[in-house]
């Protein structure tokens with residue numbers, strides 16, 4: 610199973626630069642509506658461009674990732690506002706915690722991280738407690754999946770007030786249980802903390818920031834530092850000037866490139882490709898996806914009628930320049946449904962229905 614497109618919810622206190630980052634990532638500036646908005650962003654994988662040069666297809670399709678912007682989460686705003694914001698985050702696959710680290714931020718990065726955590730926990734505790742209550746007091750004998758859900762919620766209930774991201778250790782288990790997915794527990798969703806610094810504070814690791822970074826590592830929270838406003842301003846420059854200015858703060862990639870990499874790494878996503886005269890296309894799946902499931906991502910018929918797959922490696926094709934060469938060199942492998950798809954595989958599915 611793969612994602613049609615991973616949806617990442619942006620969460621954070623008011624005025625920390627959420628919308629600025631959202632616009633930076635989506636490449637579209639201008640005022641966004643006061644509420645929320647979702648935008649689809651192409652994953653600019655240079656490997657797709659290379660494949661496109663080789664095949665000269667009619668169509669080139671990049672993988673996509675979606676971002677959802679939310680209004681500022683204000684701990685003082687109360688339950689109704691909290692519910693509104695988490696309502697917007699219903700169904701997102703991952704969260705991006707935005708922490709403002711610039712002159713004029715009302716709260717320190719640590720306080721902001723604690724606030725986000727508390728808001729998530731207050732919300733999740735309510736869901737967990739309601740769930741336990743409902744299942745415990747059901748007027749019928751629970752079915753097996755319900756019993757398992759109750760057991761899961763009772764175990765989750767306890768650690769929910771402990772660490773920075775208390776639900777993370779339950780993530781894998783939660784992913785296997787359909788009933789948990791429907792609860793939209795934000796403490797379990799893969800999450801990345803984004804420290805949004807200005808130029809003056811960028812890459813300066815104060816003791817406080819060091820601690821947050823260590824907390825992130827311990828609690829399976831991804832980490833990324835980026836300068837949203839600065840990078841937004843770079844859009845007025847030519848690509849060459851932009852690259853130079855990024856280098857001036859020690860970077861060789863844009864914010865969105867770094868974020869996409871962190872998202873793929875942190876969530877365990879990989880890309881595989883399909884190629885041909887018609888279309889060159891990138892696909893996103895979870896690590897350890899089998900060839901048959903990957904085929905199903907392309908088309909349900911490919912999964913149903915899966916016979917075998919032919920696999921080339923991107924780096925082989927990029928080096929040799931043509932498919933024919935790889936065949937001569939024996940670099941096109943024939944694999945069965947259990948072949949674990951690797952990042953950079955180029956798949957051709959043989960199927961029959």
Ligand SMILES: Nc1nc2c(ncn2[C@@H]2O[C@H](COP(=O)(O)OP(=O)(O)OP(=O)(O)O)[C@@H](O)[C@H]2O)c(=O)[nH]1
Nearest residue numbers: 622623624625626627628629680681711806807838
């Ligand atoms: N100094 C400084 N100001 C910033 C930075 N990033 C954003 N801002 C300012 O902070 C204000 C809020 O930016 P937004 O991107 O709208 O913040 P937001 O988190 O979406 O705000 P809400 O949606 O109202 O919660 C704007 O006036 C920005 O110019 C930064 O890196 N440095």
Ligand SMILES: [Mg+2]
Nearest residue numbers: 627628679680
């Ligand atoms: Mg905003």
